[in-house]
Amino acid sequence: MTGTAIANEIRRLRFERGETTQQALADACGVTRQTIIALEAGRYAPSLELAFRIADALGARIEEVFQWRKQK
């Protein structure tokens, strides 16, 4: 719930894949719209299952959507 070490491209992919709304993505993944907002803002790291569901809904591979920001 604080800033996470997992970056994501959800916002960019949403707009590239037909301007999917946050609510539509949330409905497709079975989460609240506020969780999508928190994910896009980097405030929440999803479970592996939710990460796969988001990637599937966006029609992308999981590594295209989520990246590990290695701590130095």
Added chain:
Amino acid sequence: MSAFSPRARLIVALVLAGAGLALFFGGEYRDLPLPLGWVGTLLFVAAIWYCVDLVHRIPHSEEEAAIAPGEWQAWIGVAFVGAVIVALLLKADAFLPELPIGRNPDAGAVGRSVGTLFVAWVVLAQVLKRRWAGTVTADERDARIALVAGQWARCVGTVGIVAVAVLLGFSDTARLRGFSYPYIAQMLVLALLAGAWVEQGATAFLYWRDRRAAA
């Protein structure tokens, strides 16, 4: 009232409900020849009933959509549990007589006030659930927030119970005579309520912090 928007009418109804609650708590103690406590109850119930009817007709706004259902419930919980704690603290003296609560009319009145608050809380929560019917209202992020808030609540509840135990264990017998059994029971209930209030407050704070950072 029809000249105002549904949102303005809802705010007015909530203010009336608050005024009804204030009369409910304070009415019996006023030196006036009116049954203000009863009027307050009637006003509160009527205002809540009006809100229930109105809340289904108001369209969802963008601001409302930005706040998670869990956050709405948590802020409402902060208000209601806070009101119960304040009511118990303000009327703490009612529990001082060495009488079972069933035979103490003052303590019984406090119990009814607190019971009414809990009923109002449950009704309001159900109204909001109906407003979100058919949508996802909680997911793994909500569960994570509930877990963290629950940990805070356990800490505060434990500290409260231990504080009561220390107070009782280290007090002189003469001093303990000032505390009746109902009073000690009320202190234990307050410790549990403090934990519940912190849980609601921490939940609301965690949602608010994420929402603010994402804005």
